[in-house]
Amino acid sequence: MSHIVITGASGFVGRALVRRLRADPQHQLTLIDQAFDAATDGPNTRQLLGSFGDPAVLDQALRTPADIVFHLASVPGSLAERQHALGYQVNLQATLTLAHRLAAQGEQQGHVARLVFASSIAVYGPLGTLPVREGQPAQPAISYGAHKLMAEIELADLSRRGAVDAVSLRLPGIVARPATETGHGSAFMSLIMHRLAAGQPYVCPVSSGATAWWMSLPCCVDNLLHAAAISTADAPPSRCWQLPVLHLSMHQILAALEQRYGAQCGQLLSHQVDPQIEALFGRFPALHTPAALAAGFRHDGDADALIRHAMAPAQ
């Protein structure tokens, strides 16, 4: 029986992770989020309402020491830019509180938790046209990325001291988010799939040649579960892995959607380029991650598999 704590358990990734973990009755799940519904409820499951950075919530969550913590909760990048104080409080300070509460469990109770941290490719800041490698310098251009990077550094230091056993994963945008979710600049990556699959027209805010880094939700969950299970004996001191991704143009995505949903997809799609969105989310260069692949992390395989995984009904 292992005790698994999940922050942001009601979120897009959190729900899918809970569904997968529930398949194993040996897991005792403690879920933390600001709201819950029945979808994440079930046997061996506690739902704790509140902030993962609230010491009282953490005390309740860790009354039984945690074996594994998936830290998924965060204020999204564009919201954190509009509400700096909120982003600082949640993405940095609450994460530090959680990390140090787990470090105390490790140091005082000798129960060192595996902490899987959902970091982000936002740590890099602007990328050029040259292929990105795993040693790519991080120069975040938004507060969200800065705070994810600072959290990575603290988790690496706490891991060096043996107080926690962290694995930070730099996640790309995950598809296909519910069409109702707004506020993400990269929403087009999910909307193009939902709209064309449903036979609806879609005006895409990036060009046909725009390139992005793609990963489906099931593939993301696979990688999170793998991060919880790997040995960290040979992990880099940063405790950080850039997940492998598919580097695909919108044109390649369209071709895969046509393959699956029919040739009418091409007629449904038009482009009206928003230069800011194109610059921020449509100019990703190639990405090489031999170390992450060697450690067993995976991308979806190809564009067809990406669409199949991304559009699969919730298991």
Add this chain to the structure above:
Amino acid sequence: MSHIVITGASGFVGRALVRRLRADPQHQLTLIDQAFDAATDGPNTRQLLGSFGDPAVLDQALRTPADIVFHLASVPGSLAERQHALGYQVNLQATLTLAHRLAAQGEQQGHVARLVFASSIAVYGPLGTLPVREGQPAQPAISYGAHKLMAEIELADLSRRGAVDAVSLRLPGIVARPATETGHGSAFMSLIMHRLAAGQPYVCPVSSGATAWWMSLPCCVDNLLHAAAISTADAPPSRCWQLPVLHLSMHQILAALEQRYGAQCGQLLSHQVDPQIEALFGRFPALHTPAALAAGFRHDGDADALIRHAMAPAQ
């Protein structure tokens, strides 16, 4: 009249900076530290006793908005390794509190302060044998370095938002610290100068061929004052400068000491290598800082000038 705030004003660097700033009667100085003596007292000077991360102390310090803040205070690296909670509180959390209090001054009062942050070469972690350049990746191996790096990232982000106007300087060990100061692993860099200059024998814990990065106290103060004065219009987004240093072996330091204090220095010096100190502080590779030099930052010039500056009586 400009209002200048200095944290760690009673420290080794702080005292020297206060002496230099006092030469200009147009400066109003607010000094913050845990203890004071008469040396840092004087006209147009307020001494605030307490922590720079204490909101009450900061409110008092910033009743008149600050034009320039020199943030020098920190828990040294080896002490922070022994007392993790203290290092985390001071080097990270108190620094974040100070930075956000200054950001509030910038955002609410429209008075954006220049913040000169004494960061450290400890951000890099282990360096190889190849020359280090300004883009050297930072992979801190001690909490002190991790927290300095995290503070740099937050200051860069607050500067991007226009809330503060930060300049982070990565300082090497500064010489010659008072012989009474202990607890620094790099104490040998100062002790060799004090002992040989005084005609006393010295057993050096690193080899004759050990190489380190050197900067004198007056040179350090020059660079801090320069950092307060430069334009940041073309500063890198990191707001971070690796200061130029002299890359010298203990043998070259001995030669300069002999030059200044006489040939007997060679007889007074012996070596008893501590492998840990040699590994941590005696294996620094060459360092190239063309961007910092172009921005007007300086090292001491040569080994003779280093000794002359380092051993100059307090002005």
